[in-house]
Amino acid sequence: MSTSNAAPKTTMQRFLDGIERVGNMVPHPVVIFLILIAIVIVLSALLGAFGATVTFERINPETHAIEQASASIRSLLDADGIRFMYESFVPNFMSFTAVGLMIAAMIGAGVAEESGLVTALIHKLVHVSPRWALTYILSFVGIIASVAADAGYLVLIPLAGVAYMAVGRHPLAGLALGFAAVAGAFTVNMLIKPLDAVLVEFTNDAAALVDPNRSIGLASNIWFSAVSVLFLTVIIAFITDRMIEPRLGAYDPKLAAEGTTTGPGTTLSDTETRGLRFALFGLIGLVVVFCLLTLPSWGPLRNPDTGELIGNSPFMNGLIALIMLMFLVTGWAYGIGAGTVRTLSDVIAAIEKSIRNMGNTIFLFFVLSQFVAYFTYTNIGTVMALSLSGVLQSANVGPLPLLIGFIVVVAIIDLLLTGAIAKWAIFAPVFVPLLMKLGVEPEAVLAAYRVGDSPMNAITPLNAYFALVVGFAQKYDKSAGVGTLVSLMLPYVVWIFVLWTALFAVWKALGLPWGL
Template identity: 85%
Template sequence: MSTAGAVPKTVMQRFLDGVEKVGNMVPHPVIIFLILIAGVIALSAVLGIFGTSVTFERINPDTHELESATTSIRSLLNTDGIRFMYVSLIPNFMSFTAVGLMIAAMIGAGVAEESGLVTALIRKLVIVSPRWALTYILAFVGIIASVAADAGYLVLIPLAGIAYLAVGRHPLAGLALGFAAVAGAFTVNMLIKPLDAVLVEFTNDAAHLVDANRSIGLASNIWFSIASVLFLTGVIAFVSDRMIEPRLGTYVPDEDAERANEGAALSASESRGLRFASFGLIGLVIVFCLLTLPGGAPLRNAETGELIGNSPFMNGLIALIMLVFLVSGWCYGIGAGTLRTLTEVITAVEKSIRNLGGTIFLFFVLSQFVAYFTYTNMGTVMALSLSSALQAANIGALPLLLGFIIVVAIIDLLLTGAIAKWAIFAPVFVPLLMKLGVEPEAVLAAYRVGDSPMNAITPLNAYFALVVGFAQKYDRSAGVGTIVSLMLPYVIWMFVLWTLLFAVWKMVGLPWGL
């Protein structure tokens, strides 16, 4: 693979080239996390000696009442810490849900890819979509993919790279576009998703500290979320077309990739395969309609009967994603003559899983770091210290909201879990801002803005290393610096413009949701 571009580079492009060069001097991601583990162990021991701690008020998850609590830095080099590291080695890895999600998704995706369904679908998309619209379609679908939890990382991002390659555009730009859409706007959607139920529950618990009768619903941010999806689709597409692709230049694929993408029209066997895939998909949809739509259906919430929100259907959505690719991929293979027998399907799955060996090892090391960092309480202490400083600043409601967004973004570089951070911030900022006349819906909307964009540049994102692996399929020299330099323009523009959208929304007084 090689790239070439005759257009002189701007100052920003040269800066990003420097970021990429420096970033790619960083060792292998596994080595990085081994160094970070050593740093966490040493720092926890030092802070533990000095008794570093912070006292705060929190909501008891069982009683839902306010209580005072103290969080101290826990050393990993004392007796308890050493015991923890020794006995938790396997539990840390087994509880790292990214591994299970990745393997489950790749079972279906492997069949779809090996049968040729993915390539045929991408080519079909290229045929029916205007060239200019492809960027917007992928950005929009990437943002919406968060309804399937983390499956968007595993499905949409590589598909975006393939789609760009199919139309002769740089596949790294497609990967970057997909990563920005999936990670950078993860907390908003046009649909209600399981994450919303948890965030709303924490918000209501915090609001009850001020007003026991004040509660918000699952759709309390729906209008702002819908507007954010449309707005961010435009921002991501603009950055991709105007900044990322010009910097990357022209992509020259190797001969195998070039031959694989020759000819836009689908062959008769491919068209027949797509018809078979549609029949399989329709059959699967009928089955799931029977499992979800009738009252008392198995995949509805057994107590409330809800389907969208906290229900077996939404909580196990990765299973549906896997089955969609598995069933449609096998049906395509039967129609196109590429995968006819069950043995061939199993072989395709095995091939897909074998290719994950390096990633699984990386996740093993990463899971240890996340567990050690969580055990020490360093992230929690830092978050509470920053929130206390912001609370004591004694500024107006809107500046406080904007400062809150910035603090959340900073913390997101270290604590990527949306639920864990909101559990810390909600009891502090929801009551504080309610006393200043700010509705809890606005505080939750501010949290959504601050929590998402940084996901695309923090190596602590469980899927960051996976994106590096995707990039190396097209550029063997790609590394951490490559991804960071590609994502920085997205992060900066999304964070700044999304924050401005939030500020305007608040000042105009538009409704946040239902």
């Protein structure tokens, strides 16, 4: 990694450099997960020998009923465990949703990239945006991208790297910015998204244990979420400009992998301008089609039972299809206008090229899916979550310290269990009733969960997209590894967690409304 000698390194920069060196000594991500699989197998056998069982209440994800459940460490080396590993080898990979999302997104993104649309859009963004504003724009868009579920990981993060390189800035800083925005603030948005519907429903199920007439709506956290988006936009941009980029220094294009286009962007040519105009026409046409499918009360993409559009509806649940079509249609339209992609055969060739380039990532996801399935089977994460929540539940502290302790526990568990819905199904029946009895509204408990659940996503290797971002980084620096990404993301994780928790505490202390 290239660094600047213009000024001596600070203590923090030297510390992060040390983390990078140590982290990059670890082997290839595939080897890391193979080692982790071996550790989980051995650990499950050792812990399973003690036969510890924990009984708890949880929300059934299908019926939303509060049910009694028990969790005990399950060994992967007994007869049942061996059968599970043998029989689930292929199903583990087939049920790993990150693979399907990645392939679907890349079908459209491949056409947009091959036609030149992505490059032209970046040039246009650079042309119309002041240099200082680019960081804030990408940070804001990255946070908002969570409305499209995991698509932000696949689209926004690599685009942020390209955008930074287009203006002569370090592309790794752009990747770090994009990853921090997409992952570190995943649970908040200025818009209602499908995740909100599930979290709110689980919250209401838990609140009914104390007051059957108490319920919250989809917008119950909208004010706190909207302010959090703006707050985190500034924090992420500030960290990028003041900490990440100065540490990286000037970018040396020689570090890039073979075939990577480097160098600052140029002004738009006449053909690029014409292509963007065609892409706009394609986008308008797509919007019109989806308006016909969603806006009328009889729209087929509305919830067939409730007529709902935002929340639990086919439109929101299948938003990745809209993302794919948006890039596919606009990329093809741009190619027609710019003369780069004309026929259907050209479009198919672009898609095939993008899929071929994902071979390494698909193999990595295959190994990762096995680890996630084995770890889930053993119940190690669930038992740890229940143990920590039990300690916090028995603590004799006031509501605000208890809420802050809850945020810390959620953050710790997020290093092992990254699924927001699965964790809330366990935590909601415990903490929502507990805090309601102390006079805390369920909206505040849900807001606390949002704060604790997000920041660690940017640093845990159990995030399905962590290794993918390492691959993005290696495009611009062949020597980049796990340590490189961890050292880049650590400042974001620490400051987002501390300052966001402080915002939550101030919000609660002032008694501000959490939402509608």
